[in-house]
Amino acid sequence: MLGPSLEEKGGMGSVESLILDSSPVELQIQHLTTWDGEPSRQSSLHRLKVFTWALIIFLGKLLQRQVDVIHIHFSERGSALRMSILTLIAMAFRKPVITHAHGCEFHTFHDELPQGMKQVLNWILQRCTYLIALSESWKDFYINNCDLTAEQVVVLPNPVEIPENVPERSNSHKKINIVFLGRIGKRKGVFDLLEAYAKVAPEQRKKSELILAGIGQVEQANHLAERLYLKEHVAFAGWVDSAKRSELLSQADVFLLPSYNEGLPMALLEAMSWGLPVITTPVGGIPEVITHNETGLLVNPGDVQQLAEALQSLIENESLRLELGSAARQRVAPLDVKIYSRSLSELYFSSLGTNQTRNFEPTLTGAVTNSRCQ
Structure with missing residues (x-):
């Protein structure tokens, strides 16, 4: 799994941590940090070093045949560039790639790309075994704007830990x-x-x-x-x-x-x-x-x-x-992380040997409605 630091102060880091913490015993997931921290607080050189180090470890694992499936978290701009580089490397080693799209502004970023760069990015996304979208509306975007197939784009809403008990909130006596x-x-x-x-x-x-x-x-x-x-x-x-x-x-x-x-x-x-x-x-x-x-x-x-x-x-x-x-x-x-973990595990195993035929049906199917962005 490649993506932002687990300490990243945002949604991607939280999702990665939940996946790792709830991973079933039959999976061995190693996380590699490709981006670390606030961009405003770190130099471009530091960010390049973090990504380069992740690339070195990633290549070493591939060369030693220690990788079965590659799961890449990405959003927009620099994150999409890092995802593209990692996907191309994975393709060279003929490994199944699952890209996990989190970017809330990816549509704007995609629309503003020069036509040639947009075509290259679309081509890379089309090479992935699966792309995880967070909702039906985002699935529609990747199908209609990046020319992915409906079978290739899997909707897995973000998971959440459901507290066993919640407090009584009848509080007319307080603020x-x-x-x-x-x-x-x-x-x-x-x-x-x-x-x-x-x-x-x-x-x-x-x-x-x-x-x-x-x-x-x-x-x-x-x-x-x-x-x-x-x-x-x-x-x-x-x-x-x-x-x-x-x-x-x-x-x-x-x-x-x-x-x-x-x-x-x-x-x-x-x-x-x-x-x-x-x-x-x-x-x-x-x-x-x-x-x-x-x-x-x-x-x-x-x-x-x-x-x-x-x-x-x-x-x-x-x-x-x-x-x-x-x-x-x-x-x-239905978005409980325990259910999500089973769906993601199924997706990993489905990606092995299913590069040509994609018929994965997630456990979470039906967890979201068919409403669209407004």
Whole structure:
């Protein structure tokens, strides 16, 4: 398995860690880090060294015939370039390759490529035994825009660990904790979120607290909270590890993710697994797990007024919070990492000797609906 560091502060690292932690005994998976850490904090030379070292180990394993299947996690831009290089090497050794597409902005990146580079990238993806897409809408994209076959693209929504028990959230006696988990910035809708929270009625803000957990444009978000007179109602938790994330979600009452682009966000699935009502946007694979007014509330990206109204409704209405949260937890039950692990294991074994005929049917079939991106 090749991809970002397991310590990467994002969804890919979380998915990789879940796969490795839940791997069945019949599989021996070795992870190689091809990208390590925040691009803004590391030089190009450092990133090149990390990738070169992964290449050396990868080639050594191939030459020693210690590899049966290659699983490559990728997103867009530099990640797509690294995936392409690794896939070409695997092709030279005639090994089955499973590419795992996570990029929430891959469609934009793909559209902006020069025609020649786009054709090369498509050709490389077409050589893969399977491509894992996070949703039906992303499967459609890779079939229609990269000319992959329907049998080649397998939908495996991101897995999630389902907590055995969730707390009782009937809490009219205390403040409503509203939690955001993700990269602080425009793409995740954080600035819209602050603007919307400022529009919530003052008496509702007094009954609630907004907790923003993540790295990114924290300083800009902090300044905006000050300008909107929200400082006493907003807390910045910084980056949180898995234990702290679980603690935050267990103590939360509402989860927010008003993104402009997504694949199928791990933070959203984790929040749903904790029985939280969510307010989010119908982008990427989100409409395939969130049905408006059933398993969460959907608002249009960038619609601050709509977001404010959704926020106010959940702060005011405890029964709605509890109803949506319970439905959300039931909705992600099929995405339990134990089920996911079996599906992925089946995919690995299917890729051995099935380069010509692809008829894999994942255990997770039916775990998502046929809704499309909006």
